[in-house]
Amino acid sequence: MAGTVAAPRWPGAATTIGLRDPRGSTLGIVNPVGILPEPIEALLETALVSELTVVDGSGLPVTHPLIPLYDGEVIYLTSSILFSKKLEHIKANPKVSVSISDPVAVDVEPFRRATIQGDATVDDSDLHAGWERVLPLWRKKEPAIDMFLGKRVALPLFFERAVIEVRPTRAFLWDDGATDRPPQVFELAKAMA
Amino acid sequence: MKPTPELIAGLESRFEHAVIAFVDDDGYPLSVATGFRADPDRGVVILNTVAGEDVQPPEGERVNVVFSHIRPQPGIGYDERRYVSLWGPLQAIEGKLELAPDRAQGWDEQEMSFFEFSERGVPQARKYLDQLSEETGREVRPKLSFGWLFLRATRLPFLTATFVPVLLGIAVAAWKDGFNWWLALLTVIGGASVHLGLNVANDVFDTRSGADEANVNPTQFSGGSRVILYGLLSMRQMTLLSFAFYAIGIGIGIGLAAASGWGLLWVGVAGALISVFYTAPPLQLVHRGLGEICVLLGFGPIMALGAYYVQTGSYDLEPLLASIPVGILIALILYLNEVPDRPADAKAGKRTLPVRFSKKAVIRGYVGAVVVTFGLIAVFAITGLIVRPTIIALAAAPLALPVIRALRESYESPYALMPAMGRNIQLHLATGVLLILGYVIALVADGVLDDPPSLLT
Structure with a gap:
């Protein structure tokens, strides 16, 4: 460790995480409310779209735009079985990343960007209704989902869905969204262990 | 790509x-x-x-x-x-x-509409369900509540196509001869059962032929119920359901024939044969561009004459004439609904009229059929071949205008055509209801007035 930050960077101390500076040294820092630093949590809470990247069978990354949902601990994404290739990939290789990059799709000031790496699991134990546990989080971002759900008869397979649960292990934050400057790097798993 | x-x-x-x-x-x-x-x-x-x-x-x-x-x-x-x-x-x-x-x-x-984008994912969804079934050792299937599944599998809202000619036949009978509530109710149930049997059988055969799978542009009016394709029901379940509806319909038909006269069997047999061979091999009438004629006959004269016979024990020219316009309009529902289905139908060897003809010819065909429909209503009503108050059915004609406009502007866009398909169904329903209302007006005038004017009869 290169040093310790005495005061929390964000209010509401909860867990300790490792922060590496852009040169690669790790700083001790106190995390706020949830698992992730507050600026990243704020992004997750408002973002209407994120990019979920999975690794396919040949080792190539495959990126899918999806709504990210967050409960302070786990990032949830849901996928219809109509678009379930990503679920097959995650089952074969649980390493994923979720990035939030679109300034139009987030409501935070000042704008920032983040990428979270983590380990994902697929909950497809009840495709018909299991995903409804994340419906309250989904509804906050896309109120029209209730209207679509009311027309379930018209889109029966769209509402057969799995839940992807991502447990963050590392996060990258670009404070002003500019990726021509190095990000802050948060080693979450190491500190949590 | x-x-x-x-x-x-x-x-x-x-x-x-x-x-x-x-x-x-x-x-x-x-x-x-x-x-x-x-x-x-x-x-x-x-x-x-x-x-x-x-x-x-x-x-x-x-x-x-x-x-x-x-x-x-x-x-x-x-x-x-x-x-x-x-x-x-x-x-x-x-x-x-x-x-x-x-x-x-x-x-x-x-x-690409979200519906089409989703529809293109159906093979992946089925693959995932198969894999999950293998992983878990139990069959994993998509679900719908019983009510929604029944509605979707039978395409229940299309029953208006049966109600209109049956009620029209009953109305003509009531005007000409008499009316029996129980027989009327059984006629409606029997006709509806045969119609639902036909809908379900149509899905069975279209799934078997690959027409439904090839269709990535289904709408709420076209492309079938897709319950087999989606894995909501099995081929066997749908086949049994179709047999059950036909059994109920045929059973009621035989009962009605016993009550009203065995002459009913003529239209009953004709209707059953058209219904079965509409999509079933070896005839597959809809594959030969004869779907519209089948539907015109089945959901026009056959239903109306059958309902009339049940009430009166005889056949007559008037229910036949009264039912021709609704028969043409129901054929136009099929005709328009085949427009978005034509690439998939062509792929499955289903040579419907929109598959065979150009856009221009298809639109001309629609306009011509609408003109003939309302022309016949006017001629029949004015000449007294059907009761004169049925002239009010002409009021439904403007409903065809947005359909014609949509055909001209959105012929290649299945989802842009959807409102027109809905309006086309309204055209049939409104015309049928107004024709029935014409008979009700004549009946009321005849019952209330000692010497009703000829305009009301």
């Missing part, structure tokens, strides 16, 4: 930024946003470099670059969804990163 110069040329106007995704040294994917410009002439995308050794994309290796866009809609969610995903090797050239993509995929909801 291969990225085209057009796809690359359109990136700058359609997207604000790119996201480079690669796999890092720990085996985790990592994605970083950056600016970009497109060079369609060279077939490459020039990306700005990113800073920080932790997030450096690997040079010379294959990466995924994704471009994504939405438009937030406060209080609703978002729209204008589109994305393009490119794969290819990444090279550092003159302080930039150059992607030479060799593979692409994407979706733009303004170019």
